[in-house]
Amino acid sequence: MSPRLRWRKFVSGFMLTMTGVCALVAVSVLFLILGYLAVHGGASINWNFFTKLPVPVGETGGGLANAILGSAKMLLLATIFGVPIGFFGAIYLAEFSGGTTAFIVRYAADLLNGVPSIVIGIFAYSLVVHPFKQYSTLAGGFALGLMMIPITLRSTEEFLRAVPNPLREAAMALGASKWKTIATVIVPAAYRGILTAVLLAFARVAGETAPLLFTALGNQFWSPGWTHPSASLPVMIFTYALAPYDDWHRQAWAAGLVLLVLILVINIVARAILSRGIAVPRS
Amino acid sequence: MATTTNTVPSAGPVAGSRSFLSRLRQGDEIARMITFLFAASVVLVTLLLVFELWQGSVLPRHKFGFNFFRTSVWDPIFEQFGALPFIYGTLVTAAVSLLIAVPLGIGAAIFLAELAPARVSDTLEFFIDLLAAVPSVIYGVLGIFIVVPLMRQYVQPALKHSLGFLPLFQGPAYGVGFLTAGIVLAIMVIPYIISVSREVLLSVPRDQREAALSLGATRWESTWKVVVPFARAGIFGSIFLALARALGETMAVTMVIGNTPVISASLFSPGYSIAAVIANEFTEATGDLHTESLIELGLVLFILTFVLNGFARLLIVATSQRGSGRGQA
Numbered sequence: 001m002s003p004r005l006r007w008r009k010f011v012s013g014f015m016l017t018m019t020g021v022c023a024l025v026a027v028s029v030l031f032l033i034l035g036y037l038a039v040h041g042g043a044s045i046n047w048n049f050f051t052k053l054p055v056p057v058g059e060t061g062g063g064l065a066n067a068i069l070g071s072a073k074m075l076l077l078a079t080i081f082g083v084p085i086g087f088f089g090a091i092y093l094a095e096f097s098g099g100t101t102a103f104i105v106r107y108a109a110d111l112l113n114g115v116p117s118i119v120i121g122i123f124a125y126s127l128v129v130h131p132f133k134q135y136s137t138l139a140g141g142f143a144l145g146l147m148m149i150p151i152t153l154r155s156t157e158e159f160l161r162a163v164p165n166p167l168r169e170a171a172m173a174l175g176a177s178k179w180k181t182i183a184t185v186i187v188p189a190a191y192r193g194i195l196t197a198v199l200l201a202f203a204r205v206a207g208e209t210a211p212l213l214f215t216a217l218g219n220q221f222w223s224p225g226w227t228h229p230s231a232s233l234p235v236m237i238f239t240y241a242l243a244p245y246d247d248w249h250r251q252a253w254a255a256g257l258v259l260l261v262l263i264l265v266i267n268i269v270a271r272a273i274l275s276r277g278i279a280v281p282r283s
Numbered sequence: 284m285a286t287t288t289n290t291v292p293s294a295g296p297v298a299g300s301r302s303f304l305s306r307l308r309q310g311d312e313i314a315r316m317i318t319f320l321f322a323a324s325v326v327l328v329t330l331l332l333v334f335e336l337w338q339g340s341v342l343p344r345h346k347f348g349f350n351f352f353r354t355s356v357w358d359p360i361f362e363q364f365g366a367l368p369f370i371y372g373t374l375v376t377a378a379v380s381l382l383i384a385v386p387l388g389i390g391a392a393i394f395l396a397e398l399a400p401a402r403v404s405d406t407l408e409f410f411i412d413l414l415a416a417v418p419s420v421i422y423g424v425l426g427i428f429i430v431v432p433l434m435r436q437y438v439q440p441a442l443k444h445s446l447g448f449l450p451l452f453q454g455p456a457y458g459v460g461f462l463t464a465g466i467v468l469a470i471m472v473i474p475y476i477i478s479v480s481r482e483v484l485l486s487v488p489r490d491q492r493e494a495a496l497s498l499g500a501t502r503w504e505s506t507w508k509v510v511v512p513f514a515r516a517g518i519f520g521s522i523f524l525a526l527a528r529a530l531g532e533t534m535a536v537t538m539v540i541g542n543t544p545v546i547s548a549s550l551f552s553p554g555y556s557i558a559a560v561i562a563n564e565f566t567e568a569t570g571d572l573h574t575e576s577l578i579e580l581g582l583v584l585f586i587l588t589f590v591l592n593g594f595a596r597l598l599i600v601a602t603s604q605r606g607s608g609r610g611q612a
Contacts, residue, residue: 116531207418
């Protein structure tokens with residue numbers, strides 16, 4: 001073996017090992033994050049954390065029940081607002097639209113998807129908060145819903161398009177109208193994919209903080225109804241982590257652990273649903 | 284994700300031959316109209332967003348004009364707003380993050396696409412996808428409690444000791460600052476670079492690799508001199524995508540950058556970024572001009588990410604088409 005060849009083989013082996021190291025480093029970050037959160041936050045998670053209100057500075061104990069409920073309310077609103085627009089919009093794109101309209105809608109959705117979340121917050125503020133002079137759960141839900149639209153739309157469209165054409169042709173050959181074909185054949189055939197898309201969109205906005213800073217603001221107490229400032233888990237983590245109190249830091253770690261586990265579980269469930277394939281039920 | 288290149292016929296010959304009335308009776312036209320309204324609302328919302336940002340920043344655009352981007356005094360009390368320190372901070376942190384994330388991300392993507400067996404590659408990609416789902420506020424929490432102390436006690440003194448002659452690594456080690464923000468951002472954007480680059484590398488046709496290997500290239504030479512250049516545009520696309528994310532990232536940066544509007548050559552210096560100043564000052568803005576200046580910063584951020592995302596998508600689509608096109612031929 002000539003020295004040159006030996007050198008080339010050495011370089012090859014070395015560089016390929018380095019790429020492996022890169023991959024290892026990248027993946028290990030996930031476990032580092034989980035590990036740190038579990039160590040620092042695990043001990044503070046107890047029954048009170050989920051059921052009690054925050055206590056005034058100086059007292060220990062208390063929980064983040066209001067933030068958990070606030071987040072749940074906002075996510076509910078976001079789903080009610082964002083998913084139908086994404087879902088029906090996707091049906092239009094995949095089944096009805098011509099080339100130009102589809103291009104424009106897709107372009108708008110991609111644009112919306114790329115907008116930094118803080119800018120979504122500004123938009124929701126000037127549309128919902130500013131006219132009514134009131135920070136509210138409603139505004140927070142609106143901001144999160146906006147972010148769910150493009151994610152739901154684009155993936156739902158992709159899954160609808162993945163439904164094989166013979167299914168459409170068979171339904172229409174039997175005399176079904178187009179909307180009946182969509183409602184009884186195409187959507188059921190793609191339902192796993194659509195469910196995955198919705199779950200992933202939900203998980204994506206569940207941890208969003210920036211759009212809530214000036215829409216839902218924050219609140220140390222329960223937020224009655226839908227039109228008052230409300231606490232949310234991500235904003236609570238942000239304010240607690242930056243505050244100078246050890247007890248708040250503990251709560252921030254615990255809240256971070258709860259939020260991350262929730263998001264990872266939704267992600268894993270969504271992928272598990274999808275990996276069973278896009279099957280026609282009862283086939 | 285499953286994709287097909289089959290296009291769905293929009294109505295089909297049967298529907299086309301039916302009269303408008305009969306289609307209306309069967310509900311097709313109604314369904315079409317309803318779904319169209321939903322699709323149109325997406326476009327409407329997007330247009331409204333651009334309009335609100337433009338309309339909401341009239342005051343500072345008229346008052347400061349281009350000076351908004353050239354001056355560095357940000358003083359809400361005397362109503363002087365110059366955005367240079369924020370723009371500087373945003374660009375510097377994004378640059379630092381790319382310097383770290385690009386080699387690491389592309390290296391990992393090469394491993395996943397070229398070396399790892401399909402099973403291992405898919406498993407690792409699954410973890411990478413989960414990593415991309417971690418919310419930014421959690422990166423922020425780890426940033427202030429773990430990364431900042433590490434930087435202050437070990438990394439910054441070490442850098443000062445070894446590379447202190449460079450102006451980049453001078454000044455007191457606070458822990459927070461451009462460098463820390465850049466590192467946290469790098470950790471956040473690596474998953475995006477890996478996912479997209481891996482996808483693009485996998486779309487490079489097999490015969491390219493085989494041809495290189497058959498000419499006597501080593502495995503690394505075939506990867507680095509044939510496969511990577513073939514996918515170059517797509518890899519650049521992934522980098523632009525990561526850059527757009529890094530520019531718009533808010534929470535983690537706000538928590539570790541130090542929030543001081545300073546332009547400094549030193550990476551150890553605390554700084555500020557566009558997204559961070561919006562997050563910190565928006566609810567407490569002292570007047571219309573202050574609020575609208577912040578909205579103008581939002582507009583800047585919007586335009587930056589808009590251009591970068593568009594460019595990235597163009598590059599990624601071009602590469603995957605080139606790849607799959609050759610593969611079929």
